[in-house]
Amino acid sequence: MTHLDRRDILAAVVTAALAAAIVLGSAVLWIGIPLVGLWIGGRLTTRGEDFLLVTLAGIPVAMVGFGWLLYRLNAVYERWRGPGDAAGRDHSAWLISLSDERGRSRRDRAPRRLIDVAMTISLAIALVLMTIWFFFLSKLWLVNPL
Numbered sequence: 001m002t003h004l005d006r007r008d009i010l011a012a013v014v015t016a017a018l019a020a021a022i023v024l025g026s027a028v029l030w031i032g033i034p035l036v037g038l039w040i041g042g043r044l045t046t047r048g049e050d051f052l053l054v055t056l057a058g059i060p061v062a063m064v065g066f067g068w069l070l071y072r073l074n075a076v077y078e079r080w081r082g083p084g085d086a087a088g089r090d091h092s093a094w095l096i097s098l099s100d101e102r103g104r105s106r107r108d109r110a111p112r113r114l115i116d117v118a119m120t121i122s123l124a125i126a127l128v129l130m131t132i133w134f135f136f137l138s139k140l141w142l143v144n145p146l
Helices: 003-046 047-080 101-110 114-137
Strands: none
Touching: 003 047, 003 114, 047 114
16 A cells, blocks of 8 residues: 555545534534523523523524534535535535526536535424424424314
8 A cells, every 4th residue: 555545545534524524513503503502591591581582692603603613624624625526616506696507517617515515404404303393292282282
């Protein structure tokens, strides 16, 4: 095994670990932080007004901070991944105009980044889970008369 092979293996392992951290971190952002924030708010407060104040102030701040860290982690991931598919790309795929272009040529010029896909999918899962909980598992008798 040559030095170049070891370096390629190391780059692949680091890139895979960073990709897994981005995907898991996206799920933590949309699912974990709100759940932990609600739990902490319940432990720190005794009145409903205080609970609302703590959670409505703390959870969004924590999500913004964690999201910033995820985008920093994504920058490290992109550096380790190398130029490959992302060569010459200097902005996100969603900034590309939809007018007068075929979808394939648009994707070729600005392919989707891992963090964009991971954030979108984890947000969709979080919304589905929240809807299931709200309509079927919550104890709000106005919504769930069962």
